[in-house]
Amino acid sequence: MNPPDEDQRRSLMAIPWFAGQAPEQAAALIKAGRLIRRGAGEWLHGEGDEETGLLAVLEGRLKLYCQAPGEREVMIAIMPPGAVMGQSATFGGGPRLLTVIAAADSIVFTLSDRALRQAAADHPGVWRDLAGLLYLQLSTILQLVAVLTALPPRARLAARLLQLEQNLGVADVSQGDLAEMVGVTRKAINGWLGEMARKGWVRLGYGRVEILKPAALRGVVAG
Amino acid sequence: MNPPDEDQRRSLMAIPWFAGQAPEQAAALIKAGRLIRRGAGEWLHGEGDEETGLLAVLEGRLKLYCQAPGEREVMIAIMPPGAVMGQSATFGGGPRLLTVIAAADSIVFTLSDRALRQAAADHPGVWRDLAGLLYLQLSTILQLVAVLTALPPRARLAARLLQLEQNLGVADVSQGDLAEMVGVTRKAINGWLGEMARKGWVRLGYGRVEILKPAALRGVVAG
DNA sequence: GACCAACTGTAACCCAGGTGACGTTCCGCC
């Protein structure tokens, strides 16, 4: 719950979304925000924080859960360091839409909507960049929707793996989490990953999947 | 391609998103926009228009298609009159993300990002309302993602029907379109709708589904 | 070093839904 120190400011400035802004504006935003720490498995907010605003992962990893009808919660994404998210937990008066849980010990930069508005008073460009961020998120999720409706399960798995590795070569996910995200059972995931491993496309680890042949996965996605 | 006339301005002002804004601001936005007409089946843009901005349906009905990997296009939503959408067809340099096609003869209000920025110069509140709109869309699509990953196919169908009827009691969709949105074959849709019809939950028509017992559908969604 | 929790591998059975193809009914247009 502290303002970022010098080191952390530098890390934040390196995040693409901030890096793309006018330097003074980014600095102002960073100054207005707060850092919070969460241990693995901890719930992100809930202490009366404003629940609408921005979220940026500095260290660790956040799991995003979304409320589905019938008491279910689905994990829809995992945010790695550097990811930025515009969030509005309560909008339109409905129940909480998004639940954010730390998957590992994490340091997260948060910026409430109020702080955002204040910063925007001095730097009107904030609004444009916020809109840009939201547009970007919209396209990401839209893409997700397309994948979910159009692709058969195995292709969905491949798409998810590619999305999770993000050129890192490794996706840090358990097969159980993958199953939840893809919307199938862990058994199915396990079987398909086994196939892929036999073909030499991936190497399986404990809570991780190493992608050896991304091109092959892309082939599966394309059908 | 004309500015809205008096009547149409009134219709636009009645759309919730505009209605929620400061009247002068909404008026300025409406004045800055353009109306376009499209016949059923026509492609919405493509004549070199700016492709980022706002879209509001005045009359008719728009189908939203999203590009999925492997040359596939999935219909993800149908916009009824009154729906507003922030769109950014090309963002991040990728290929076209969203394709908009008129499902019936339609009149659509469009507002380019440039016009939006100009209007925002006089009425800074525009940005806040735009962000609000985008947040709202984000939650809608997020909800869609949750439904798609967590729910079994029949529940997805029920959820879609409820979403499409919007308290009108009738969903104007063909079974083929439903199939595409739910991500199953038309045959499956046909069977399930048949079941529901036998139970008296819905009445089937040509290119339409009349919802008689929304509560029963909600039950299916909840599982 | 021992323990516990989380994660991974696997089995037999079953049913939902996909495939591909066909005839029929409905709507709008000429």
Place this chain on the structure above:
DNA sequence: GGCGGAACGTCACCTGGGTTACAGTTGGTC
């Protein structure tokens, strides 16, 4: 009033993945 295209209803076969339950591993913790 007839025609063409779109939407609906149905068939037989078959694969894929769900279900449930258990055993073997890994890694972190005390």
